[in-house]
Amino acid sequence: MDRSTMSHSLMSRFRPLFSLGYVVSRGLRGMAQAPVVQLLAVSTMAVCMLLLGVVMLVWSNAQGIVHAWGLDVPVTVYLVDHAEPAAVDLMVERIGALPEVTRVERVSSEQALERLAEGLGEDGALVEGLDPAVLPPSLEIELAPGIDPDFGHVLAEGLAEQPMVEEVAVAGAWAGRAHDLLRTLEDLALGAGLLVSLACMAIVWSTIRLGVYARRAELQILRLVGGTDRFVHGPFVFEGMVQGALGAGLALGILWVGFDAAAPFLERGLSLLFAGGALRFFSPQELAIGVALGAGLGLLGARAAVGRYAEV
Amino acid sequence: MAIIELSDVTMTYGRGPAAPPGDAQRRAARKDERRAALREVSVAVEEGAFAVLMGPSGAGKSTLLKLVLAMERPDEGTIRVAGRDIHRLRRSSIPYLRRNVGAVFQDFKLLSDASPLENVALALQVLGMPPGEVRRRAASALSQVELDPDAHRPARCLSGGEQQRVAIARALAGEPAILLADEPTGNLDPRLTREILDLLARVRERGTTVLLATHDPLVLDHPALTQQIHLEHGRLVSLHQATRAYGRCEDEDGIPAILPAAWPEPAGAVA
Ligand SMILES: Nc1ncnc2c1ncn2[C@@H]1O[C@H](COP(=O)(O)OP(=O)(O)OP(=O)(O)O)[C@@H](O)[C@H]1O
Ligand SMILES: [Mg+2]
Numbered sequence: 094m095d096r097s098t099m100s101h102s103l104m105s106r107f108r109p110l111f112s113l114g115y116v117v118s119r120g121l122r123g124m125a126q127a128p129v130v131q132l133l134a135v136s137t138m139a140v141c142m143l144l145l146g147v148v149m150l151v152w153s154n155a156q157g158i159v160h161a162w163g164l165d166v167p168v169t170v171y172l173v174d175h176a177e178p179a180a181v182d183l184m185v186e187r188i189g190a191l192p193e194v195t196r197v198e199r200v201s202s203e204q205a206l207e208r209l210a211e212g213l214g215e216d217g218a219l220v221e222g223l224d225p226a227v228l229p230p231s232l233e234i235e236l237a238p239g240i241d242p243d244f245g246h247v248l249a250e251g252l253a254e255q256p257m258v259e260e261v262a263v264a265g266a267w268a269g270r271a272h273d274l275l276r277t278l279e280d281l282a283l284g285a286g287l288l289v290s291l292a293c294m295a296i297v298w299s300t301i302r303l304g305v306y307a308r309r310a311e312l313q314i315l316r317l318v319g320g321t322d323r324f325v326h327g328p329f330v331f332e333g334m335v336q337g338a339l340g341a342g343l344a345l346g347i348l349w350v351g352f353d354a355a356a357p358f359l360e361r362g363l364s365l366l367f368a369g370g371a372l373r374f375f376s377p378q379e380l381a382i383g384v385a386l387g388a389g390l391g392l393l394g395a396r397a398a399v400g401r402y403a404e405v
Numbered sequence: 406m407a408i409i410e411l412s413d414v415t416m417t418y419g420r421g422p423a424a425p426p427g428d429a430q431r432r433a434a435r436k437d438e439r440r441a442a443l444r445e446v447s448v449a450v451e452e453g454a455f456a457v458l459m460g461p462s463g464a465g466k467s468t469l470l471k472l473v474l475a476m477e478r479p480d481e482g483t484i485r486v487a488g489r490d491i492h493r494l495r496r497s498s499i500p501y502l503r504r505n506v507g508a509v510f511q512d513f514k515l516l517s518d519a520s521p522l523e524n525v526a527l528a529l530q531v532l533g534m535p536p537g538e539v540r541r542r543a544a545s546a547l548s549q550v551e552l553d554p555d556a557h558r559p560a561r562c563l564s565g566g567e568q569q570r571v572a573i574a575r576a577l578a579g580e581p582a583i584l585l586a587d588e589p590t591g592n593l594d595p596r597l598t599r600e601i602l603d604l605l606a607r608v609r610e611r612g613t614t615v616l617l618a619t620h621d622p623l624v625l626d627h628p629a630l631t632q633q634i635h636l637e638h639g640r641l642v643s644l645h646q647a648t649r650a651y652g653r654c655e656d657e658d659g660i661p662a663i664l665p666a667a668w669p670e671p672a673g674a675v676a
Contacts, residue, residue, distance in 0.1 A: 108533030115530045314514050317474070318528040318575070319504035322497065 116327035123304060124332055131336065134300040138293045138340030139347065142387065145282075145289040146348040152278040154372055159271045167245050167269075168234040169262045176230070176257035184255065188234060193244050196235040202228050229259055290390055293340065297333045297394030304329060305399060326399040330392060337391020341384045349374060407449035407485070408583060408614050409473055414482035416443040416468055441480070442468040444639045450616055455609045455629050458618040460636035466618035467511055469636070470585045473616075474508055475499050486583070504532060507576035507613075511587040513568045517561035521547055521571045522554050528575045546578040547571070549604060551597075565592035573601060577608060584608060586617045590624065602627045 124131050172181065181199070189197045200208075202225040209228070210220050236245060249261040305312065315325045356372045375383065417440070443465045450456045458466045471477045472484050475491050483490050491502055507528070515524050525543040534542070544554035550570035560568055569592045576584055586605065590598040598621075606629035609615045617624065625633065633645040 107535065111535050112530070112533045114536065310514075311516055314516060315527070315531070316500075317476070317503060317508065317510070317514060318531055319500045319502075319579075320531045321500045324500075324531055 112324055112327070116324070116331055120328035120331035120335070123308070123328055124335065127304065127307075130300055130303065134296050134336050135339045135343060138296050138336065138387070139343035141289045141292045141296075142341050142344035142383075143347055145285045146344050146383070148278070148282045148285045150348065150352070150375070152275075152282045153375075155275060155278055157373060159275055167236050167264045168249060169264075170232040170234065170252055170258055171229045171260045171262070172231060173257050173259045174226070174229065180257055181232075184257070185232060188232070188248075188252075191248075193237050193240045193248075194234055195237050196233075198233045198235075200231045200233055202226055202230050205229075205231065293337060293387070293390045294394035294397070297336055297391045298398045300336065301329050301333050301395045301398035304332065326396075329399045330395045333391035333395025333398070334388045335391070337394070338384050338388040340391075341387025344387075345375070345380055345383055406452050406488075408452040408454075408487055409448075409450040409616065410485040411449075411469070411472070412447050412483050412485075414443055414446045414469075414472065414479045414484060415441050416465075416472060416477060416479045417441045418468075418477075420480060440639075442639050443472070443479075443636075445482070446636070446639070446641045447482075448634050448641060448644060450614060450632065450634075452614055453609070453612060454631045455606060455615045456617070456632035456634060457624055457630055458616060458634045458636065459620065459622075459625070460642075461620055463638075464620075464636040465639040466620075466636060467587050468639075470508070470587050470616070470618055473583075473585060474506055475502060500531070504579060505581050506583045506585060507579060507581035508584075509569070509572045509576045509586040509589045511591070511618075513560075513572040515560040515568055515571055515575075518559045520557050520559060521552055521563070521567075521574070522556075524560055524571050525575045525578050528579050532579060542578055543574075546574040549577065550574045551600065566594070566597060569593060570597075570601070573604075577604075580611070581613060583614045583616070586615065588619055588621075589617060590619065590621065595623070598623065602629075605629075 185197050185199065188194055205228040206220060206223060206225045234248070245263045249263045252258050253261045312325055352372075352374050356374075360372055446465075446469065458469060460466050468477065472479055473486060473491070475494070478492055484492060486502065486506065489502075491499075494502060516527065519527075522540070522543050525546050526539045529539040529542055547554040550573050552567065552570050552574065560571060563571065569589060573586070573589055576586070584605070589605070590601050593601060602624065605615050605617065606627065609629065624630075631646065633643070634641065635643040635645075
């Protein structure tokens with residue numbers, strides 16, 4: 094009696110798990126039943142995602158280059174060694190209040206040294222043990238887009254007269270162009286992301302829809318023996334997720350192989366641009382996010398395909 | 406207590422969207438357009454009964470069973486199963502109704518590429534049973550209908566009678582409160598027919614209410630029958646309670662509680 098009640102409650106606790114077991118095995122079996130369809134879906138998705146991957150990679154590297162060159166900071170104000178903190182505070186406040194300025198950031202000597210070490214990449218060890226005081230503290234000023242191109246210089250001239258200011262550096266027209274380039278790449282990545290997402294969902298949607306149609310007799314039977322929506326649709330949703338994840342995985346794999354082959358040439362050819370740094374590939378976390386996004390798109394496409402009126 | 410109760414049920418296939426309730430004239434016109442498969446049928450099957458639904462081909466037997474499974478909707482009238490108006494259930498509650506109503510379909514509705522065991526297992530997998538338990542119960546259900554649980558031939562390679570028995574095993578495996586059997590002996594020889602009827606009688610003794618549809622008058626000879634329902638042209642022509650075997654069912658204590666407690670109560674659907 095005790096044993097049977099116990100095993101009964103145990104069983105009901107694991108019920109979702111057992112259903113999940115069915116969903117996974119049925120989903121995999123369904124994929125194996127139509128391998129050509131799967132192959133087509135996964136490879137088409139991989140091509141789409143490859144496109145997105147290239148754009149993202151270019152964007153991320155361009156960002157790195159712009160940052161390494163300091164082009165992302167149009168105006169840098171180097172302060173004298175022992176500037177009065179209260180006076181600096183006041184200056185930060187006044188600069189920040191200008192409508193053309195979007196951001197003012199204080200960079201201490203220590204932070205500056207850290208950045209230098211970072212920027213040198215593998216050669217970063219060179220600056221180890223260096224006294225931070227050799228690098229002056231500074232203020233980094235970002236300007237709003239679309240303002241008068243001369244504003245940076247006007248501001249710099251004004252600031253240079255201040256007693257606690259040692260020197261003012263203006264990145265100039267280059268900075269604006271770098272920003273435009275980055276913004277264009279960003280828009281491109283966003284657009285590609287949107288298009289690729291839609292395309293991937295459409296691919297999953299259509300393959301799943303075909304599967305639902307091919308297996309409609311089975312679905313009717315599952316309904317008649319008391320299968321819930323989750324039970325009936327689960328294998329298809331799982332299939333869509335696997336397709337999406339495989340598509341993303343394949344795309345990233347191809348991208349990696351391509352990157353590995355091309356990076357040395359690019360780095361040599363464009364060495365001037367890289368200022369000692371190297372081209373970067375996606376980090377493991379970013380790769381994982383990519384695969385998860387693929388699975389997510391597959392899930393959405395499959396969910397749409399098994400919607401309420403999919404079964405006939 | 407009646408476990409299945411139809412009141413004034415009329416059902417027409419291929420009906421368009423229902424006419425607005427106020428528009429009596431259009432409703433009447435619609436009804437004349439097509440012949441109803443069931444007309445104003447009122448019938449109750451008692452809990453624990455072994456009822457048989459008789460009638461010539463096209464009388465509406467399968468239609469009645471489909472209504473009880475919520476596979477079709479009535480034009481008019483209500484169908485109550487275990488006291489619940491099943492056509493007012495939410496869509497998401499229908500699976501729970503069907504888990505409590507095992508069904509043998511006239512066209513079997515088996516997975517044609519799956520083995521008998523896999524077919525029977527399906528009805529247990531939807532319940533979320535552990536795989537070992539599924540295997541054990543499915544094998545035992547197949548043995549009950551004299552089929553080899555270890556046979557791996559897909560269902561489409563089985564004879565009509567074998568397929569029919571797989572369908573019966575699947576309907577019984579989950580030990581449902583109600584068993585609907587549409588011509589379950591249609592493809593069987595007299596010996597197997599008798600065996601299956603005996604099996605259904607045993608199932609009924611365990612507490613399952615059995616409703617069997619057939620046009621085979623031989624079935625009427627089975628001693629365990631408690632109720633006969635006769636349909637013709639979609640109309641109820643006679644309702645006959647057999648008293649000889651019914652005594653056993655009036656003993657309330659002998660019948661396990663089969664009202665499925667697990668049905669989610671439909672929100673706002675309770676009259
Ligand atoms: N899916 C359907 N679409 C349209 N009409 C149908 C459908 N199924 C049954 N009918 C019609 O409904 C009526 C009743 O059919 P039903 O299948 O209930 O009869 P039955 O008593 O089960 O007959 P049988 O003994 O031949 O199985 C028949 O006139 C039939 O033509
Ligand atoms: Mg029939």
